[in-house]
Amino acid sequence: MPEGLEAEIYRQSAERCVDRTIEAVEVDDNQASADELRSALPGSTIVAARRHGKLVMLDLADTTSMPAVPSATLGLHFGMTGRLIVDGESAIEQLEYSSGRDDPAWDRLLLTLGDGGVLRINDPRRWARFDLDPDVDRLGPDVLDVTTEHLAAAFGRRRVAVKSVLLDQSVVAGYGNMCVDEVLFHAAVAPSASARTLRPEHIDAIVDATREHLPAMLDRGGSHTGTIDPEVRAAVPPCPRDGAPMRREQIGGRTTIWCPVHQSIPPV
């Protein structure tokens, strides 16, 4: 599923569209912004591809006037199963929980570029969202910039499971279900622990695990390349670290894989 790491891979792919002009737009009618996109996008040039959390942003400019004038930002959110295809090349071939196929009927946004290229978002389950000038203020700091001080402030007033707080995009933007399980596994923090019970050294462990393992997973191709990978999630083998029986349970409404032996922070 597209978490922050997949969004970063998509952003890198979308960079190929910088300095290219949008000629035509096809967009799924279930998008609230459909009419707006159809009228605003044609004629605009993509001048930058940015990312914050799971949100990819394409900065647009009106190049019919000289010099070019910034016009709007196209926000792309890929939901659970959205894939980005630029010029026929998919940035991620196999997306966890998505379909292995690329059915044209699942194209939800299709930008025809002036040079004949195409930027396309293919999404079987229609949860991808496309918005002009998306509201970035509702998002917390990006997951790759997370700090102990910020987490400590957010954890202090929350008694729910630390996993639920990390998945809250207004606290930190970019953690998804798999990355959170991976980070808490390495940080030795129990995902069910009440957030407010974590001490600064425990929060440090979460920050350190994030800074160490998420970039490594990005290098390997995404959120499915960690220790708690899809095979482990499905089979729940003994803990790869200490051999103890791992648990598979719902925490905060999400399937969670964890080791109750070494993920013992905070101690009881």
Added chain:
DNA sequence: GCCCTTGTTACGCC
């Protein structure tokens, strides 16, 4: 054909 999966939003309640 039922049930699993996930990210986000919308509720109602406290």
Added chain:
DNA sequence: AGGCGTAACAAGGG
């Protein structure tokens, strides 16, 4: 105001 729990959403795949 804001934390919290839950339902709803989509739809392919097992």
